[in-house]
Amino acid sequence: MEVIKVRDYNEMSKKAAEYITSKVKSSTCINLGLATGGTPLGLYKNMVLDFQKNKTDYQHVTSFNLDEYVGLSEDHPNSYHYYMKENLFNYINILKSNVHLPNGKGVSLKKECDHYDKLIKGCGGIDVQVLGIGQNGHIGFNEPGTSFGTKTHVVKLTESTRQANKHFFNDMDEVPTHAITMGIQSIMNSREILLLASGAEKGVAINKLLQGDLNEQFPASILQLHPNVTVIADEQSLTSHISIQDITT
Ligand code: PGA
Numbered sequence: 001m002e003v004i005k006v007r008d009y010n011e012m013s014k015k016a017a018e019y020i021t022s023k024v025k026s027s028t029c030i031n032l033g034l035a036t037g038g039t040p041l042g043l044y045k046n047m048v049l050d051f052q053k054n055k056t057d058y059q060h061v062t063s064f065n066l067d068e069y070v071g072l073s074e075d076h077p078n079s080y081h082y083y084m085k086e087n088l089f090n091y092i093n094i095l096k097s098n099v100h101l102p103n104g105k106g107v108s109l110k111k112e113c114d115h116y117d118k119l120i121k122g123c124g125g126i127d128v129q130v131l132g133i134g135q136n137g138h139i140g141f142n143e144p145g146t147s148f149g150t151k152t153h154v155v156k157l158t159e160s161t162r163q164a165n166k167h168f169f170n171d172m173d174e175v176p177t178h179a180i181t182m183g184i185q186s187i188m189n190s191r192e193i194l195l196l197a198s199g200a201e202k203g204v205a206i207n208k209l210l211q212g213d214l215n216e217q218f219p220a221s222i223l224q225l226h227p228n229v230t231v232i233a234d235e236q237s238l239t240s241h242i243s244i245q246d247i248t249t
Contacts, residue, residue: 146183
């Protein structure tokens with residue numbers, strides 16, 4: 001695992017955007033795995049700025065997002081479809097037909113999950129997967145206790161996750177109870193992983209990721225077995241780990 005230590009959130013976002021755009025520019029066909037949440041917002045902002053300035057071409061790019069809520073339509077402002085359009089897809093020239101997220105409105109969710117894994121495989125697999133990390137080590141919606149062998153699947157959201165999301169909705173009844181997430185195995189199948197972390201609240205998680213044991217109670221620990229992981233983490237998330245040998249700056 002290579003760790004790139006950066007000063008702060010802005011530097012993390014710029015470095016991550018340089019990383020992704022250089023891959024996009026140097027390939028004739030590339031499959032990106034994308035994430036939502038607060039962490040990658042700065043990455044997407046910098047990708048949009050780069051597109052405006054340097055006209056980086058995305059027509060040969062296919063994207064697969066990690067997860068989506070069950071029951072929200074694509075144009076619901078809290079859906080991840082909407083998030084991706086609002087923060088990235090509407091502002092770069094990626095083809096709409098090349099953009100994929102799990103379908104949380106499908107009649108058979110099981111079929112949607114199987115279809116998503118097949119779609120990724122059929123496109124040749126994910127070249128670079130962008131990940132955030134939860135304070136409890138979750139990746140995607142794979143919470144502690146999820147088997148390392150999972151493929152794309154439906155998860156029941158914990159009450160604390162639903163409570164945390166409540167303020168985005170009119171009332172608690174509207175907060176989704178389930179989501180579809182790429183599984184841990186689906187994530188591990190990516191050829192390369194770029195994990196981003198910023199802020200002191202991610203410190204414990206980053207410590208466990210880099211130095212903890214392999215444990216299904218800490219899903220991100222599986223990344224220790226992946227041959228090609230780059231972590232871009234800011235000083236606050238790395239403060240207790242400055243002795244790590246393989247930090248590059
Ligand atoms: P965050 O979430 O980016 O909103 O901190 C990270 C994650 O849950 O993967």
